[in-house]
Amino acid sequence: MIDIYLDITYSDIVWYGDCGLSDKGLPRTCVSKQCRAVPLNNKAVETLLARWCPQYFEGTDESPPLCCDAVNVATLVEKLSIVEDIFGGCPTCLKNVFKLLCDLTCSPKQSEFLNVTKTNKDEEYGEYVEEIQAYVAEEYLNGTYNSCKDVFTGFGNLAMDLACGDNGDSICTAKLWYKGDPDTTNFRIMNFGVTLITKDKS
DSSP states (O other): OOOOBBBOOOOOOOOEEEEOTTTTTTTEEEOOSSSSEEEEEHHHHHHHHOOOOOOOGOOOOSSSSOOOHHHHHHHHHHHHHHHHHHTTHHHHHHHHHHHHHHHHHHHHTTTGGGEEEEEEEEEEEEEEEEEEEEEEHHHHHHHHHHTTTTOOOOSSSSSSHHHTTGGGGHHOOOOOOOOHHHTOOOSSSSSSEOOOEEEOOO
């Protein structure tokens, strides 16, 4: 088992809930106003999330504490569905990508690997996230990318040509893939800027 995240210590929860849409029509996530993860307490939403992010429901029959609400889950599932459409030919790739994207959105220990570095405010919804730092073990990040980089779509072209947006397969790297810049990429894994901070854990 690879350690995915590098530990930093703040509070448990970094963002939570919906803060409307950006000018580009992308969902915005609110900066958290609470310190601790909370259960969804919604069986329908939990069933949906368990299909994509089963790690939160293993070994328990109770509603697990999470750092996402029903709207966050809906946005996440939309993203994961796109990933599945592109990389569906490789179960290992999907498992690796799903793990990271699920944890970026819903992990009850967000603050151990995420840090909000830039926010903005909306008059109706309040403060929302514009940029984050994500602390990810380099071994995991590169392993995920390597498990996906040679996957072909159903149309016979390399999936990474699409998934890496304007960068394309020829110059794509793990960091560029996950960077998530909505202004420059066609395939948006994240709806805000992501700075990946990595370290070799060996």
